[in-house]
Amino acid sequence: MSRSLDTLSRRSFLTAGALVVGFSMVPRAFAQLVGGGEGGAGPKVVAPNLPGSLKSAPILDSWIRIDANGAVTVFTGKVELGQGIKTALIQVAAEELDVPPARVTLVTADTARTPDEGLTAGSHSMQDSGTAILNAAANVRMLLARKAAEGWGVAEDAVATTGDGRLAGPGGRSASYGEIAAALSLHVEAMPDAPRRDPARYRTMGRDLPRVDIPAKLAGGAAYIQDMRLPGMLHARVVRGPSVGSRLEPLAIAEVAAMPGVVTVVQDGSFVAIVAEREWTAVKALRRIQNAKTVRSAPPLPAGGPNPQGVVEALKALPSRDIVIQDGPDRPANAAHTVKARYTRPWLSHGSIGPSCSLALFQDGKLTVWTHSQGTFDVRRVAAQLVGLAEEDVHAIHVEGSGCYGQNGADDVSADAALIAKHVPGRPIRLQWMREQEFGWEPLGPGMVTELEASLGPDKRIAAWRHEVWSNPHNNRPVGAGGVLAGGEVPNPFPVPEGKPIPMPEGDGSRNSVPLYNLPNLHVVYHFLKDMPIRVSALRSLGAHLNVFSIESMFDELARAGGIDPLDLRLAHMADERGRDVIAAVAERFAWRDRPQPDGRRGCGMAFARYKNLGAYCAVAMEVEVERETGRIRVRRAVATVDCGQAASPDGVRNQVEGGIVQSISWTSREAMSFDAERRTGFDWSAYPILRFKDVPDSVAVHVMDRPGQPFLGTAEAAQGPAAAALANAVADATGVRLRDMPLNPERVRAAVGVI
C-alpha cells in the first residue's frame, strides 16, 4: 500500500498564533495484527530506516507538538500498566527536547489521537516507543535550532538549547520554543540520524524522577478506569457459568428483569448481562441468577489436574508440531557426567487485584469504549466486528486499570461492555467482572513441560545440551471478535482463531529456550501444541519463566555433578561481555565467594538470563532458609543486577525488577490454578493463594548497570525466569534436593526434603 499522507492527514490549523499541526499518521494496511512485542507483526512498517515505532509512524507531529506557550504534548501508542512507562517516556522526551519534564504532557493510546504501536507487552515499550520519542524529539530540537538560526542569520551550530525550553544564539539572542514552533511545521517525516544529546550532559534521563501517576493513586484521585463516572451511567454485570466451558441453567431472567432498579437484561444469543441503575442492584441480580445449575458446554478439563504428572499427561496427549529451533552443529563430545531432567509449570492466573472493568457508550451510531487492555487498537477492531460497526465508528481509549501482567480479562470485558452498550444506546455502561469471574474466565498462563539433557566433559566444560519444550501458544491476544468470550456467545458465533507460535527470536513457549551461553552440540525443539484444553494466553515473560528455570536449574545440576562452583560454570560459558558483567556484578554485590555454606537449611543460588536473548540482561542471587519441618522457604535476601541499556528512570527499573522478583517467587513457590473435569476451582484468594507479606524476602536489592547512551532494552519481564531459578537453586544448595516441578510449595518441599 502506498503512503498517501494527504488523504489521511487532518488539516493543519492555526491557533493562538502558533501553528499547531493536526496530527496524522500514515495509512495502515492491516492483515494479522498483533504487535508491540508479542506476535511481532504490529502496525505496517512504512519507513524501515527509522528507529523504533517511527518505522510505522514517521511523521513528527504524530509524536510531538509544541504550542505557542512552549507546552509540549507527546503522544504514545503504549499505555501505563503500573510499570511507570508514562514517567519514563516523559523523561525521554524532556531530555531529547531539552525541556523540563514538567513542560511535557503525555497522551497514551487512544485510537483517535495517538499512533498505533500495537500491544503494550513483551517489555517492548522503551524499545518501540521510547526509541521513537527519543529520535522524534531529537528531530524536533534540530528543526527548532535550524529555524532559529535562519531567523537570526547565524550558523545552525551557533544555536544551542538551554534546558528551559529556550534557544540561545550569538550576541545574547534568545527565543522560546513556542515562538520558534509557531513558524515551524512538524508535519514532516523524521530523519534517521538527528543529532542526539550527549549522555554526559543529560539533565533528565538517568535520574529518578518521581512517577507522575503515583500521587493520585495514594490519595483517592481518579486514577483507574474503575473510577470513571459518566453522566447517566448504568452498571452492568455479565452472566456466565463458573468458568470457561460452562453455562448456567435455567436462567431466572424474567424474575431478575422485574427486580426494582434493574433496567434490562440483555440477551444476545447465549450472551446475557444485567443492566441496573445502581451497582449493588446489578450484583444482587447477578447473585440471584447465578443460583442455577452448572452445565458443562465444552469437553472436560484435563483429568490429571494441575499436579506435575497431570500437566505432563495433558500436554503430551495433544498433537504436536515440532519446531526445531537449534540443531547443532555437532562435534565429538566426551561426557563425564550426563544429567537428564524434566521440569514443569502448572497453569497460572494473572491474579489482578482489581477484576477487569470497561465502560462503553453507543450513541448516534458511534461506539466509544474505555479499556485497560494492553491492545487499545485491537479493542477497537474486536468491538467493531462484534457489534457490526465500521472501525471508524469505534473509538477506543485506554484508561489505566489494576495491573494485568499479560492478557487477563481486560479484552473480554471491553467486548462485553461494547455489546451491552449496543443494546442500551444513549447511556454509558460500566461493567466490572466479579472476583470469581476474573479467576474463572480470564485466559491463564499456560502449563508447560521441558525436558533437558546435558553433559559435562572431563574438562569441566559443557559438552552437549538438549532442550525440549511442550507448550500451548502464549499469544492468543484477540485481533477479532473470535478472540473474546462474547464472540463465541452471540448468534452466529465468530470462530476462535487457531493458535500460532511466535517465531524466534522472541518466541512464546519457546521464549528463552536457547541458552545465551556458548554451548556445543546444542539442540532445542519446541513441541508446539495448538489445541488448548484450558483457555490460555500471555502471562508476563511467556515461556521464559519455565525455560530459564529449566536452563539455570540444569546449570546448577551440572555444577553439582562436576563439583564446580555455579558462578564459575556460568562465567566459563558466557562470551557475551554484558552478560559476564551482569553475572560478575551480582556475584560481587551478593558476596557470592563468601556466601554462607549450606547447612541443610540455609543455602544460596544464582541464575541469569538475557530476556528473549535481545532484551535486558538480568542476574539474581538469593539466600534462602528452608524450614524442613513445614517446607516453608524463607528468602533471606535477593540481589539482582540488570543491564537495560540507557535507563530512562533507574528507580522505575528497580521497581519493576523488585516486583518481578517477588511476583516470580509467588508464582514459583505458591501458585497453580486448580481444576476438576468440570470447572476451575481456584475462584478466590483462598483457593488461589499468592505471596503475602510474611513470606516476601527479608530484603531485595536491585542494581541497575550504568550504560549511558546505549539503546533501550526492555526490562519489565527480565526478572521472572532468573528469580525462579535462583530460588530453586538456593533450595537445592540448602537441602541437597533438586525440585523441578512448580510450585515449590510447602507441602512438596516438606515431602521432598524431610526433617533432618
Place this chain on the structure above:
Amino acid sequence: MTMTLTINGAEHRVEAEPDTPLLYVLRDDLGLNGAKYGCGLGQCGACTVHVDGRPVFSCLTPVAAVQGRRVTTVEGLGSPGNLGPLQQAFEQEQAAQCGYCIAGMIMRAQVLLDRGGSISDADIRNHMQTNLCRCGTHMRILRAVRRAVDATGARTSSLEAKP
C-alpha cells in the same frame, strides 16, 4: 432507606438499600475513589477503610451498620496535591506499581501508626498480612510504613525533648 453517614468528618445523607456494602456507597454515591473493589470477600484488603478508627473491609460492611460511626477513607488522610504524612512516605519510597492495592495498604498501615508505641519490622509485616499486592511492591510498602513510623517516632521524641 435514607441514612446519615459521617465520612472523613463530614455528614452525608445517602439513599441506599441497608444491605448495600459501604464500598458501593463510598464509590458510587459519594464519588470517593480510594476504597477499591478487589474481591468482595474480605480476602485482599483493597477496600480497607476505618470505622471508628478500626480497619474494616468496606466490601463486607453493610452501610446500615456504620450509621452514627466515624468512617475514614484514604481521602481523609490527604489529597493528591496535599498528601498526608503516611501518603508522603509512600510517595518518597515510590511504593506503587499499578497501585490498585495501595489505598487499602495505606488505610491498613495508618491503624498501626495510630496505635503508636514501638513498632518492629516484624510487627509491620504481621500487621500488613491481610492485604494483597500482585505487582510485588511489598518491599517498598514495608519501607514506606517503616519510614512513616520512624518519622512519627522522631516527632514524638523531639517533642518529648522539649521541656
